[in-house]
Amino acid sequence: MASLTTDAIICAVRHHGEHGAIARGMTADHGLIAGYVRGGRSRAMRPVLMPGNLVRAEFRARTADQLASLTVELAHSRAPLLAEPLPAAAIDWTCALTAAALPEGTPYPALHEALGGVLGAVEAAPAARGWAAALVRYELLLLAELGFGLDLTRCAATGDADDLAYVSPRSAAAVSRAGAVGYAHLLLPLPAFLIEGGAGDWPQIMDGMRLTGFFLERSVLTERRADVLAARERLVDRLKRAVA
Template sequence: MPVLITSGIVCALRAHGEHGAVARLLTPDHGLVAGYVRGGRSRALRPVLLPGNAVKAEFRARTEDQLASLTVELEHSRAPLLGEPLPAAAIDWACALTATALPEGTPYPTLYEAFDGVLGAVEAAPAARGWAAALVRYELLLLAELGFGLDLNRCAATGSADELAFVSPRSAAAVSRAGAEGYEARLLPLPPFLLQGGAGDWPQIMDGLRLTGFFLERSVLTERRADVLAARERLVDRLKRAVA
């Protein structure tokens, strides 16, 4: 990657040196890409490099193994959302999850579109219910893209596709009401909106977050989960308070 010019979404930023920063961007065709931004913590660049912002990026590196230098130009700012507790928590979590879970340099075009869609939904929706279901679906898609997808097509116990209502925490497969009889307490609820579409009501959304959260913690965020999952816990706590 001697030179790469691309659109991207800022996912993470960390200080590097006295004034610089390393930014990690999710790009449409190259996946997660990191670069060093000279003056990245300056007054001019701090508002550009906020997580969730869409930028035009130019990466330059002498070799494939070298950390690229990065220059950015703001295409779309989501800074106004960061003053609202729930949207800010949603953006913080979605960006932290993406930056932590994905390997660098692996293209995930479907995931990029979904990620951009979630951020757009947070921006457009007047209330959290308008984007919370999209966030659950994004987490579900991320699990699948990383090889930890849930099998929600047929019951693991009976083979039936009817009345799927639970997911086995062991096999990550759906279980029907008939197949779950007597074992409901050991299973995770499967919210209908993940099968039928739509936004779902708040109990379904909270069940969806519990479902995806269980598998993200078990399969994806195993080594770095303490710091990253704190952002998710803040989001879930704010959602609970918002609908109480």
């Protein structure tokens, strides 16, 4: 990558040196890319380099192994949402998950599209229920794209595709009510909206968050658990308050 100009969703930013910052952006064709922004900690750049913002980014590097220099121009700001606790928590977690889970330089076009969809839903929906189900589906998609997908097509115990109500924490496969007799208490609830579509009600959405959270913690965020999962815990806590 000598030079690349593309749209990018800012997913993570950290300070580098006295005035600079390293930003990681999710792109459609090149996946997650990191770059050094000169003056990235300045008053002018801080509102641009915020997770969730869409920027026009130009990456320049002499070699493939070199950290690229990055210049950005704001294309669409979601900064106003960061003043609202629940949308801010959703953006913080979704972007942090993306930055922590994905390897750099690997294209994930479905995840890029889904990430933009989730952030757009957070921005447009009048209430959290309008985007919470989309967030659960994004987490499921990320698990699948990284090779840890759940099999929700048929019961692992009976082979049937009907009345699926649980997921085995050991096999990540669905289990029907009939197949779960005697050990349902050992399984994770499978919310109906993940099978039937739609938004789901709040109990189903919270079941979905517990389901994806279990597999993300077990399979994806094992080395960065404390930092990244703290963002998810804040989101879940605020969702619980919102529906209480």
